[in-house]
Amino acid sequence: xxxxxxxxxxxxDPHIGNIRTALFAYLxxxxxxxxxxxxxxxxxxxxxxxxxxxTIKDVLTxxxxxxxxxxxxxxxSKRLDIYKKEAMRLLEQRDAYVCNCSKERxxxxxxxxxxxxxxxxxxGHCRDLNLDFKDGCVIRMKVxxxxxxxQDLIRxxxxxxxxxxxxxxxxxxxxxxxxxLAHVVDDNEMQVTHVIRSEEWLPSTPKHIILNKMLGxxxxxxxxxxxxxxxSGGKLSKRDGAVGILSFLHHGxxxxxxxxxxxxLGWNPKTNEEFFTxxxxxxxxxxxNVNKAGAIFDQKKxxxxxxxxxxxxLGDKDRLMTLIDEQSAEFLKKIDRELPSGQSVKDVLLxxxxxxxxKLDEFSNHLEIFVxxxxxxxxxxxxxxxxxxxxxxxxxxFTQKAGEIPGEDWIFDQIKALMEAVVExxxxxxxxxxxxxxxxxxxxxxxxxxxxxxxxLGKQETLERISRAVEALQ
RNA sequence: GGCCCCAUCGUCUAGUGGUUAGGACACCAGGUUCUCAUCCUGGCAACCGGAGUUCGACUCUCCGUGGGGUCACCA
Numbered sequence: 001x002x003x004x005x006x007x008x009x010x011x012x013d014p015h016i017g018n019i020r021t022a023l024f025a026y027l028x029x030x031x032x033x034x035x036x037x038x039x040x041x042x043x044x045x046x047x048x049x050x051x052x053x054x055t056i057k058d059v060l061t062x063x064x065x066x067x068x069x070x071x072x073x074x075x076x077s078k079r080l081d082i083y084k085k086e087a088m089r090l091l092e093q094r095d096a097y098v099c100n101c102s103k104e105r106x107x108x109x110x111x112x113x114x115x116x117x118x119x120x121x122x123x124g125h126c127r128d129l130n131l132d133f134k135d136g137c138v139i140r141m142k143v144x145x146x147x148x149x150x151q152d153l154i155r156x157x158x159x160x161x162x163x164x165x166x167x168x169x170x171x172x173x174x175x176x177x178x179x180x181l182a183h184v185v186d187d188n189e190m191q192v193t194h195v196i197r198s199e200e201w202l203p204s205t206p207k208h209i210i211l212n213k214m215l216g217x218x219x220x221x222x223x224x225x226x227x228x229x230x231x232s233g234g235k236l237s238k239r240d241g242a243v244g245i246l247s248f249l250h251h252g253x254x255x256x257x258x259x260x261x262x263x264x265l266g267w268n269p270k271t272n273e274e275f276f277t278x279x280x281x282x283x284x285x286x287x288x289n290v291n292k293a294g295a296i297f298d299q300k301k302x303x304x305x306x307x308x309x310x311x312x313x314l315g316d317k318d319r320l321m322t323l324i325d326e327q328s329a330e331f332l333k334k335i336d337r338e339l340p341s342g343q344s345v346k347d348v349l350l351x352x353x354x355x356x357x358x359k360l361d362e363f364s365n366h367l368e369i370f371v372x373x374x375x376x377x378x379x380x381x382x383x384x385x386x387x388x389x390x391x392x393x394x395x396x397x398f399t400q401k402a403g404e405i406p407g408e409d410w411i412f413d414q415i416k417a418l419m420e421a422v423v424e425x426x427x428x429x430x431x432x433x434x435x436x437x438x439x440x441x442x443x444x445x446x447x448x449x450x451x452x453x454x455x456x457l458g459k460q461e462t463l464e465r466i467s468r469a470v471e472a473l474q
Numbered sequence: 475g476g477c478c479c480c481a482u483c484g485u486c487u488a489g490u491g492g493u494u495a496g497g498a499c500a501c502c503a504g505g506u507u508c509u510c511a512u513c514c515u516g517g518c519a520a521c522c523g524g525a526g527u528u529c530g531a532c533u534c535u536c537c538g539u540g541g542g543g544u545c546a547c548c549a
Contacts, residue, residue, distance in 0.1 A: 434509030
């Protein structure tokens with residue numbers, strides 16, 4: 001049976017790169033009919049963020065990549081005695097040793113090494129001293145002199161020369177284990193079969209393999225997934241804007257879209273399709289089809305995929321209503337009424353607005369136009385294939401004709417007929433008329449059609465807005 | 475700097491010795507005899523360089539070059 005895990009440190013809003021790794025681990029487990037587990041690696045007391053655990057759980061739930069033990073994850077800080085016991089065992093086996101080198105000595109050592117152009121690393125000062133363990137000392141693993149070769153599920157064979165691996169600390173002076181010891185012990189206890197983690201762990205993998213062997217644990221398979229790069233090519237970091245998964249949530253991205261995009265970033269489905277649900281991915285995912293090279297994060301593509309999922313959501317308007325912001329939802333309910341066609345104003349607006357937005361946080365902007373007069377830019381007011389003169393003719397003629405329509409007839413087909421009449425009588429193109437009226441009413445380059453907006457705004461407000469547009473042009 | 479990993483359109487990628495090097499995003503043009511959007515059609519655009527191996531290399535090997543990662547009592 002396959003078991004994978006997601007083992008984040010509780011240090012804040014989870015990075016999208018970590019979540020993608022979690023997704024791969026989840027998908028691999030599901031595809032193999034196995035288990036996906038959660039473990040919290042909180043052995044660094046300095047960076048601990050108490051809200052983070054809940055955030056991690058919320059995010060996994062929101063994305064629907066829930067670990068089997070979501071409510072009861074393994075927490076490393078509660079297992080200190082276990083790590084210590086294993087460290088002591090290694091000490092007894094002479095696979096590890098006590099080191100009392102001071103921080104100062106270590107810093108100095110590194111500096112001299114760096115200065116003389118040598119690789120930095122522990123020099124083995126305490127290796128053969130056979131010091132007794134006392135509180136305040138650290139324990140280091142004794143790296144044997146043998147070449148380490150292993151098969152990475154994504155990269156195939158990777159090998160390391162022992163001279164490049166130094167005697168890593170496995171138990172810190174505060175009694176906490178380092179990652180190296182803790183994860184090996186935990187993965188064994190959780191019966192993890194496949195360690196799927198970020199590529200940045202590749203260089204320390206030989207240490208983990210050695211530790212695992214020393215402790216007599218069964219072998220695990222490793223898969224190192226490539227990192228996500230920023231548009232400038234480096235590691236995607238906070239300097240590149242939003243990288244925390246929560247910020248994507250707050251910006252109105254759909255969980256299913258995020259999942260779809262993250263999967264495509266580095267994994268390929270071996271088909272030309274690109275739209276996938278979680279279920280689809282569970283069926284098709286294979287580590288063999290994960291790319292080796294890092295992939296640059298492309299927000300445009302994410303937006304595009306989000307749009308595709310948004311369109312699908314139109315088929316489930318009840319869910320859609322729960323996803324848009326509260327104010328917008330309330331507003332829609334307030335103005336909702338049945339139209340002669342039998343459709344509701346709410347549904348019509350949903351249908352009109354959703355295809356025009358990339359993400360849900362833009363939704364309220366589209367509703368705002370019904371309560372707030374837009375700021376107009378006279379250069380946008382003129383359709384790109386039109387002229388200022390024709391725009392003025394169109395707006396003025398529309399105003400004049402509109403005056404003749406009684407208030408109770410102010411509904412879309414009438415208004416549309418009106419605009420069509422202007423086109424015909426003044427010998428203009430559709431763009432000459434529809435574009436400036438729509439922009440005058442909405443102030444947006446993308447918005448529902450003018451007659452729809454005008455109907456909801458009412459005759460008086462419509463004419464006021466058009467007259468403001470005429471003023472802006474003159 | 476040492477070590478490790480990587481390298482096809484601007485971006486995500488398909489391609490496993492013989493292809494007009496395919497798809498998607500973005501961009502551009504056109505269409506949907508109603509604007510913007512949606513949708514549809516078309517266009518632009520790539521094998522990092524050099525040696526080898528081979529009848530034949532984007533595909534295999536080596537060397538460069540470039541990019542990334544890592545060298546903590548952080549994970």
